[in-house]
Amino acid sequence: MTILKIGREIATENLVKGQRVYKERLTKRRGKEYRMWNPKRSKVGAALQKGMKIPFSETWLTLYLGVASGTTASHISDIIKRGMIYGVDPAPRVLREFLILSETRENLIPIFGNANYPESYRHIVPEVDFIIQDVAQPNQSQIFLKNAKLYLKKGGLAFVAVKSRSIDVTLNPNKVFSQFKREIETEFEIISERKLEPYEKDHLALLLRKK
Amino acid sequence: MVSLAKTPFGFFAIAMQDQIVDIKKLPNDPKEVAKILIGNDFEEWRKGLKKKGMDIKDTIFDPLKAALLLGISRKEFLTFSRLVEIEISKLQIKKFIGKDYLVLQSVGGLDDLNKSINIVVNRIREWYGMHFPELKIEDHEKFLKKIIKGVDRVESMGIDLSKEDLQAITRLAEMILEMYKTKTKIEVYLDKLMDEVSPNVKALTGANLGARLIEKAGSLRSLALLPASTIQVLGAEKALFKHLQKGTPSPKHGVIFQNQIITRAPVSKRGKLARTFATKIALSAKADFFSPGEKRPELVKLWEKRVKEVLK
Numbered sequence: 001m002t003i004l005k006i007g008r009e010i011a012t013e014n015l016v017k018g019q020r021v022y023k024e025r026l027t028k029r030r031g032k033e034y035r036m037w038n039p040k041r042s043k044v045g046a047a048l049q050k051g052m053k054i055p056f057s058e059t060w061l062t063l064y065l066g067v068a069s070g071t072t073a074s075h076i077s078d079i080i081k082r083g084m085i086y087g088v089d090p091a092p093r094v095l096r097e098f099l100i101l102s103e104t105r106e107n108l109i110p111i112f113g114n115a116n117y118p119e120s121y122r123h124i125v126p127e128v129d130f131i132i133q134d135v136a137q138p139n140q141s142q143i144f145l146k147n148a149k150l151y152l153k154k155g156g157l158a159f160v161a162v163k164s165r166s167i168d169v170t171l172n173p174n175k176v177f178s179q180f181k182r183e184i185e186t187e188f189e190i191i192s193e194r195k196l197e198p199y200e201k202d203h204l205a206l207l208l209r210k211k
Numbered sequence: 212m213v214s215l216a217k218t219p220f221g222f223f224a225i226a227m228q229d230q231i232v233d234i235k236k237l238p239n240d241p242k243e244v245a246k247i248l249i250g251n252d253f254e255e256w257r258k259g260l261k262k263k264g265m266d267i268k269d270t271i272f273d274p275l276k277a278a279l280l281l282g283i284s285r286k287e288f289l290t291f292s293r294l295v296e297i298e299i300s301k302l303q304i305k306k307f308i309g310k311d312y313l314v315l316q317s318v319g320g321l322d323d324l325n326k327s328i329n330i331v332v333n334r335i336r337e338w339y340g341m342h343f344p345e346l347k348i349e350d351h352e353k354f355l356k357k358i359i360k361g362v363d364r365v366e367s368m369g370i371d372l373s374k375e376d377l378q379a380i381t382r383l384a385e386m387i388l389e390m391y392k393t394k395t396k397i398e399v400y401l402d403k404l405m406d407e408v409s410p411n412v413k414a415l416t417g418a419n420l421g422a423r424l425i426e427k428a429g430s431l432r433s434l435a436l437l438p439a440s441t442i443q444v445l446g447a448e449k450a451l452f453k454h455l456q457k458g459t460p461s462p463k464h465g466v467i468f469q470n471q472i473i474t475r476a477p478v479s480k481r482g483k484l485a486r487t488f489a490t491k492i493a494l495s496a497k498a499d500f501f502s503p504g505e506k507r508p509e510l511v512k513l514w515e516k517r518v519k520e521v522l523k
């Protein structure tokens with residue numbers, strides 16, 4: 001398996017020998033090189049660290065909304081090997097970093113786009129097996145539903161990081177979380193959920209399946 | 212009914228889920244394809260089909276399924292689309308990076324305009340003053356409009372000027388009015404530019420002051436990296452220099468004192484307000500630089516709340 005537990009930490013088998021993406025530590029186990037996955041820098045990493053199980057497959061096509069410079073995407077890239085990650089972000093500076101990373105990894109595609117307009121990347125993104133969303137925007141649930149409708153296959157999975165402070169600072173985070181769940185529950189089944197403390201404050205990670 | 216597909220391999224019109232009824236193939240070179248995909252070739256092609264009377268669905272067909280219909284393998288599709296989209300991203304990122312430099316130049320351009328306007332208006336006032344020294348209108352623009360329109364000069368101590376003499380002055384006045392218009396247009400442009408470059412700072416400070424801060428700092432990046440204490444005195448470099456050289460009191464007044472709330476506050480509260488304001492500006496600039504696109508309305512709310520507390 002490409003995800004390895006090393007003591008209390010997790011790591012992924014490095015797809016590009018010797019490459020460090022965000023100054024993470026590299027380590028050798030049984031002749032293979034692994035990149036330590038820092039849960040403070042990655043919400044997927046934090047959720048896995050807190051016991052969430054995601055049944056990754058090596059061929060998954062993944063749509064990643066809010067890919068930023070690709071810290072998390074780099075680990076997903078290690079895991080899904082022969083699949084593809086479509087990384088969307090509207091911020092030029094961070095997407096430029098992801099672009100540079102994409103040139104070194106054949107399963108990454110940088111898309112300079114805005115997840116509010118899912119049709120704008122229809123020329124390149126096919127039906128996908130998995131969506132990751134980490135956009136920290138007030139209309140997160142809307143963005144998610146629109147993209148899932150257009151791109152996620154029936155029965156496909158989604159990992160969503162809900163940041164309560166981006167949705168409404170004044171509300172109690174738990175209220176924001178349950179509101180988010182209500183908004184997606186007609187179309188999605190919640191498979192697992194984790195609060196991301198102590199790695200992230202006021203964040204909930206959800207693993208969803210499209211009904 | 213036909214569905215259309217826009218893919219890196221070509222544009223397809225597909226009937227009954229799997230019959231290709233029309234196709235426009237694209238070249239094999241990712242760079243060329245990138246240019247075509249971000250241009251409006253697809254729209255043109257679609258219009259052409261409509262003209263031919265085709266009944267076209269609104270939704271766009273899955274690009275991989277379309278490619279498979281053409282006999283292209285999944286692997287080929289993924290490999291080629293990746294190369295194409297890398298080119299597209301390069302083209303688009305190039306267009307966006309460094310927009311804060313446009314803010315810098317706009318602010319500089321406005322400064323130059325203001326200086327030029329002032330120099331020439333002072334000249335006009337002196338010149339026209341020979342003719343009609345009693346005309347006292349402080350507002351430059353109103354003054355210029357008035358002399359262009361012409362005034363009844365009864366009982367003036369000024370000398371008489373011929374039509375030709377006056378025309379030389381009013382020509383200059385007309386040019387300055389034109390410069391005022393240009394200034395307004397650049398301000399409107401800067402306002403829009405700030406929405407793109409630094410929306411959170413703009414929400415807090417307004418476009419002009421926000422742009423001025425970026426200009427003083429040298430770039431959005433440097434503003435984002437400055438501590439609040441420095442932001443507070445940005446624009447007071449002369450006073451700061453004197454303070455360091457001669458031990459005069461340290462300056463408390465940077466350009467952020469242009470903010471109306473601070474200007475209107477009682478003198479005893481200004482320092483406190485300026486400190487808070489600078490802190491919020493620092494946070495907003497960080498948000499704009501490090502997570503562009505992320506809106507942080509709570510920063511404005513926190514500032515407003517603090518203002519109420521301080522002014523209570």
Ligand SMILES: C[S@@+](CC[C@H](N)C(=O)[O-])C[C@H]1O[C@@H](n2cnc3c(N)ncnc32)[C@H](O)[C@@H]1O
Pocket residue numbers: 041042043065066067068069070071072073088089090091094113114115116134135136137502503504505
């Ligand atoms: C918290 S960061 C993501 C970090 C990244 N997921 C990781 O773990 O490496 C949030 C990102 O969402 C992006 N974002 C904001 N609005 C977006 C939108 N409408 N569509 C896509 N991305 C968006 C921001 O530009 C920012 O890069």
